[in-house]
Amino acid sequence: MPEYRRILLDGAVTETVREGEELVARDGRRVKADEAHHLPPVVPSKIIAVHLNHRSRVEEFRTTLPPAPTYFHKPTSSLNAHRGAVVRPEGCKWLNYEGEVAIVIGRTCRNVSPGEAGEYIAGYTVANDFGLHDFRDTDAGSMLRVKGSDTLCPLGPGLVTGWDFRGKHLRTYVNGEVVQDGSTDEMTWDMHYLVADIARTITLYPGDVLLSGTPANSRPVRPGDLVEVEVEGLGRLANRIVTGPAAIRADVGAQPSESEEVLSTALGGDWEFRGIRPPRRG
Template sequence: MKRARVAYAGAIHEAVEKDGRLQLNDGRMVEEQEVVWLPPVEPRTVFALGLNYADHAAELAFKAPEEPLVFLKGPNTFIGHRAETRRPADVEYMHYECELAVVIGRPARNVKREEAYDYVSGYTVANDYAIRDYLENYYRPNLRVKNRDTCTPIGPWFVDAEDIKDPMNLTLKTYVNGEVTQEGNTKDMVFDIPYLIEYLSSFMTLNEGDIILTGTPKGSVDTKVGDEVITEVEGIGRLVNTIAGDDTFSIRSSSKEEASKLTT
């Protein structure tokens, strides 16, 4: 089943896909364009993998790591389907990263790889943007690259684990303004999902709602203000996002400040 979280008519709703529309948890049927899409899962601890596809490492002139290169992401980074991601005016190279996101369903500690999928509740799609200008050294990515507000669209759907027969054989694609610019398959991960769950749970407890972003294949392309970027994972969904400039966000900030003045 495909599940979503949306805002509609002043409230937040759980929703499911039904005949190309959304059925809210109160039974109402609405169109996809009528709602504000939220991340389908409220992220807790989020683990992101760097260089987890050998072809992507090669295109960046790195070797594939011998141990998972893992970093953490804050909740401020996540936005929903059809939202806007900010591209700072002073950067030269900002690219998307289409990723399969694995959602943990129950506490996991010292899990063996053959039991790893028992701890997965489902999957969603993530687009973990990176600004290459901000990279500082080999131990990458640093905070400014991967923990900026709005830099990680996620969704639109949370898909139950039981509905994905083989998560290690899913096609990933990215489209920029309708053109395919990235294509890969989860079977090409350096460290697969069971390995990552075994590895992470060997030294810390994974909890319900934790998310593992499993990395991206080759095909990173610079994006510009106004670009529509669609990241797609086979069987999971198509996540739509638009690149916006500083002026868009400055206008919103000014509007909020003026509204605040009127209420004080």
């Protein structure tokens, strides 16, 4: 399966194809994949994410799914890349990872059936749909700052074409330890359904990204942690958590909070029922 990566090579944005452990530019220049400065593999006009899709995540929150999927939007300014730093702002504590598969649109898509949707998909990449839950009380369900703050949408390392999404394992690691272990087979709505659903009323353009949901066990991470998401056949996306250089401004807007809603989401939905005390996070 071909894999395409966008990198910064000799100061210029360059599209490459992976050949083993090397990335090859169209002009023949080669660079080792482990040494390349990666960029997001695509440049979307929009990023759309499904709220809940994996059965294990639904069970973790002790809830039920609606008859059809619901979504939120991540601004393109949240984009990040393989090995990019994910910033947890000073004064915030509840930054959670969410390992996912990202769908990348290949051609303009509008009003297609699930059976036709695959023809409009360019390929897939790995995503980490980070959430800054300190702002969960203030966005009235939009998730704008929770999921849309800068650096909170790493994608990569590359765009893989010809990948069959069925029966693929997804794992998230924090400092080398497995923290999420799921499969695309536990998705209630598959990739083709999601594309067709959105495209009923929203035109999807080449490069647009749809995030397909995360399995159970999204939990908080802190500065210094290395978070990696590995999807069978798509590769391994790695990002380090860092502290932002400044605190959230206090002279405007709602401030980070720590309500039961924040804790319940950050710690898995049923922490209060399991007698778990919120951890002290540095």
